[in-house]
Amino acid sequence: MSVKEPACDRLDDLLARREEDRLTPAEEGFLRGHLASCEVCAAAALRRDPVLLFARAAAPEPLSADARERFVSGVLAAAATAKAGRRLRRAHTRPVLRLAASLLLAASVAGVWLAREAGNGPAEAPRPDLVAAADEGVRTPPDVVPAVEDLGGDASVVYQFPSTRPGEPTVVFVVDRNADI
Amino acid sequence: MAIQLVHVRRVQEGTTIEPRDERHLAALAKAGDEDAFAELVRGRTDSVVAFLRRMLGDTEDARDVAQLTFLRVWENLPRYDPSYAFSTWLFRIAGNLAIDALRSRGTRARTLAESFRVVKGGLLAASPEAPLRLSQEEVRRVFEACASVLSEKQRLVFVLREMEEKESREVAEIVGCRESTVRNHLFQARRLLREELKRRFPEYVPESHRSAEGA
Numbered sequence: 001m002s003v004k005e006p007a008c009d010r011l012d013d014l015l016a017r018r019e020e021d022r023l024t025p026a027e028e029g030f031l032r033g034h035l036a037s038c039e040v041c042a043a044a045a046l047r048r049d050p051v052l053l054f055a056r057a058a059a060p061e062p063l064s065a066d067a068r069e070r071f072v073s074g075v076l077a078a079a080a081t082a083k084a085g086r087r088l089r090r091a092h093t094r095p096v097l098r099l100a101a102s103l104l105l106a107a108s109v110a111g112v113w114l115a116r117e118a119g120n121g122p123a124e125a126p127r128p129d130l131v132a133a134a135d136e137g138v139r140t141p142p143d144v145v146p147a148v149e150d151l152g153g154d155a156s157v158v159y160q161f162p163s164t165r166p167g168e169p170t171v172v173f174v175v176d177r178n179a180d181i
Numbered sequence: 182m183a184i185q186l187v188h189v190r191r192v193q194e195g196t197t198i199e200p201r202d203e204r205h206l207a208a209l210a211k212a213g214d215e216d217a218f219a220e221l222v223r224g225r226t227d228s229v230v231a232f233l234r235r236m237l238g239d240t241e242d243a244r245d246v247a248q249l250t251f252l253r254v255w256e257n258l259p260r261y262d263p264s265y266a267f268s269t270w271l272f273r274i275a276g277n278l279a280i281d282a283l284r285s286r287g288t289r290a291r292t293l294a295e296s297f298r299v300v301k302g303g304l305l306a307a308s309p310e311a312p313l314r315l316s317q318e319e320v321r322r323v324f325e326a327c328a329s330v331l332s333e334k335q336r337l338v339f340v341l342r343e344m345e346e347k348e349s350r351e352v353a354e355i356v357g358c359r360e361s362t363v364r365n366h367l368f369q370a371r372r373l374l375r376e377e378l379k380r381r382f383p384e385y386v387p388e389s390h391r392s393a394e395g396a
Binding site: 004021023025027032039042043046047049050051053054062063068069071072074075078079082083 | 195201215216218220222223226227230234235240243244247248251252296300313315320324339342343344346348349350364367368371374376379385386
């Protein structure tokens with residue numbers, strides 16, 4: 001049994017404005033609270049709008065602590081899997097880079113080979129600098145330090161060996177850690 | 182190698198995180214902090230699963246779609262705009278996935294819902310307080326049966342507005358439409374539910390409604 005409260009007098013007005021979706025958040029809270037506590041008004045409200053019944057639908061039970069932790073672990077595992085999958089896809093979607101690196105390497109090797117072939121030609125006169133060095137008996141290979149450019153992250157590294165003598169080509173190696181061999 | 186130490190307060194199980202904290206956690210997660218992301222998930226699991234349960238009517242489906250929701254959140258964190266509340270963004274993703282799930286179910290679920298009937302409804306027909314005597318679980322089942330007549334958008338708006346008790350302004354942000362459109366969806370959903378309730382569960386509709394709307 002419920003006693004009629006002052007709030008009950010406001011029911012008609014509140015329900016009318018609810019139908020037009022014109023209640024303030026405070027009024028909505030007030031109406032919900034009152035309908036939950038006053039059986040007379042709850043019955044009257046349902047007579048006015050039967051759809052209000054669904055506001056009483058059970059809120060689903062919260063997960064147990066164990067179930068929640070299992071859920072969180074599942075989400076994190078799925079996120080990690082998705083992240084790994086993305087990295088793998090990224091590695092596989094860089095064929096252009098791999099092809100460019102291969103072509104560059106092939107061109108460098110071919111350049112060196114052609115330069116050596118040209119150096120072995122019969123009609124060519126000996127180079128004066130080599131002759132001079134040979135004459136002095138101190139012909140040692142100079143130290144060659146490559147220029148290294150790391151493209152960052154897990155991307156490629158470029159090694160550039162400068163030419164040590166005039167006419168010698170520059171050799172460039174591109175190391176792609178993600179390249180499939 | 183520089184190591185960034187980030188302190189993340191562990192959120193008590195089942196409690197809701199304050200919106201300001203959520204934005205902070207989202208910012209940390211956006212920078213790659215997995216602990217912060219785990220706290221976000223932990224703090225929002227119950228509310229997202231509950232919302233999806235109301236949208237989909239099935240606990241297992243709700244958990245699956247909730248997991249997918251958080252996965253989408255993780256993947257799209259770089260695009261999260263902190264000017265929106267994190268919960269609004271989260272519910273927008275969950276709502277879109279719920280609509281996709283409802284569409285993929287198609288007619289199968291509707292047919293099942295059509296076949297549902299509350300057995301003891303007839304016994305309560307004579308009492309004007311009959312709806313009040315339904316258990317919350319029975320109310321939920323009646324809703325499931327009646328909601329099959331709603332479009333996905335109507336259902337989304339009705340669940341957010343009437344059951345999740347969100348304001349029209351926030352519902353508009355979640356659904357991605359104007360408040361006037363939210364009102365329109367809400368009015369249509371109420372009307373359709375009222376008609377379906379009267380058609381299938383007349384014992385829960387007052388006599389005045391049955392005669393007035395039936396005339």
